[in-house]
Amino acid sequence: NAGVTQTPKFQVLKTGQSMTLQCAQDMNHEYMSWYRQDPGMGLRLIHYSVGAGITDQGEVPNGYNVSRSTTEDFPLRLLSAAPSQTSVYFCATGGTGDFYGYTFGSGTRLTVV
Amino acid sequence: AQSVTQLGSHVSVSEGALVLLRCNYSSSVPPYLFWYVQYPNQGLQLLLKYTTGATLVKGINGFEAEFKKSETSFHLTKPSAHMSDAAEYFCAVSEGSNDYKLSFGAGTTVTVRA
Numbered sequence: 001n002a003g004v005t006q007t008p009k010f011q012v013l014k015t016g017q018s019m020t021l022q023c024a025q026d027m028n029h030e031y032m033s034w035y036r037q038d039p040g041m042g043l044r045l046i047h048y049s050v051g052a053g054i055t056d057q058g059e060v061p062n063g064y065n066v067s068r069s070t071t072e073d074f075p076l077r078l079l080s081a082a083p084s085q086t087s088v089y090f091c092a093t094g095g096t097g098d099f100y101g102y103t104f105g106s107g108t109r110l111t112v113v
Numbered sequence: 114a115q116s117v118t119q120l121g122s123h124v125s126v127s128e129g130a131l132v133l134l135r136c137n138y139s140s141s142v143p144p145y146l147f148w149y150v151q152y153p154n155q156g157l158q159l160l161l162k163y164t165t166g167a168t169l170v171k172g173i174n175g176f177e178a179e180f181k182k183s184e185t186s187f188h189l190t191k192p193s194a195h196m197s198d199a200a201e202y203f204c205a206v207s208e209g210s211n212d213y214k215l216s217f218g219a220g221t222t223v224t225v226r227a
Contacts, residue, residue, distance in 0.1 A: 004156075031213045040122065042203060042217035043157075050213060058214065090156060094213060102147075102215065104156035 002026055006091050006105035013081040013112045021076040021108050023091030029103070031094040032074040036060065036087040037107075043090065049074055081112045115140040115206045119218035127226045132176075132191040134221050136204035139185060146187040147205040147215065148178055157203065163187065174198070199225045 007022045023032065033048035045058030049068040063085060065077040078085060091105040120135035138144055145164050149157040161172025168180040174197075178189045187204060204218040 033214070035217075040219055042117075042219045043205075043215075044217075045214055048214060059216075092157075092215075102159065104149075104158070106156045107154075 004091055004093055004103050004105040006089075006108050008108060009106070010109050011111070013078075013110065015081060015083060015112060017081050018077070018079050019081065021078075021089055021091075021110070023074045023076070023105060024072055025074075025091075025093045025103070026072065027093060027095070027103065028071060029093040029095045030071070032068065033058070033092050034064070034066065034074070034076045035090045035092060037090060038087050046076065046089075078110075081110075083112045086110060086112045115144060115208050115216045117204050117206050117216055117218035119202075119204050119221050121221055122219065123222045123224070125224045125226060126194045128196060129193050132189075132194045132198060132223065134189040134202050134204075134223070136178075136187045136189065136218060137185055138187060138204070138206045140206055140208055142208045145207045145209060145212075146178075146180060147207075148172065148176070148187075148189050149203045149205060149217075150174075151201045151203065151220075153200075160189070160202075194223075194225050196225050196227065199223055 005024045034046040035043040037043045044060045047066040049055045089108045092102045094102045116139045118137045147162045148160040151157050161170045163170045163180045171177045176191045201220050201222045205215040
């Protein structure tokens with residue numbers, strides 16, 4: 001039982017490049033979300049999903065796309081990376097019946113140069 | 114929309130001393146409240162949560178928090194700090210059982226002096 005797996009752990013991109021951050025879970029959780037963590041700002045919600053085929057925007061969605069074709073996977077796409085997207089990204093999942101025992105992945109540290 | 118304010122970005126305590134981390138929230142409906150801990154270069158781990166019922170909530174590693182509706186607070190305490198408590202702590206709120214989105218505070222970094 002791996003829980004929540006994020007790949008890659010580290011990534012350096014050049015401005016304008018695109019990439020996909022992967023998040024996979026094996027806990028059959030309905031809810032999945034992406035947060036970014038920046039110093040002094042806590043974690044801010046980018047996008048979230050309450051089930052396969054359903055996604056919605058969070059607090060800071062600009063520059064990011066998501067899709068949810070399966071229960072297990074929730075990839076985050078950066079279409080044209082910008083230095084402002086340098087951050088640590090966390091995927092979090094939760095079962096709608098367990099009152100928010102959210103499980104976080106170990107994070108992806110992204111640097112855009 | 115809900116929001117969280119953590120008072121103090123850094124807290125330094127002596128080993129064996131009381132740890133007190135302050136969290137105030139705003140929410141238009143009865144909130145669900147959480148404390149998470151993050152060790153260096155790791156993800157977040159749930160310490161404890163309040164949903165309904167008893168307002169004093171006990172969590173892992175000897176931490177507890179009390180929900181005070183009148184003060185809109187959810188402060189985290191531990192009677193005796195241990196070196197292993199050095200980490201960053203986040204308070205978070207969601208607007209009840211139908212809201213799966215968490216709003217986080219800015220975090221409080223705890224250092225423990227020997």
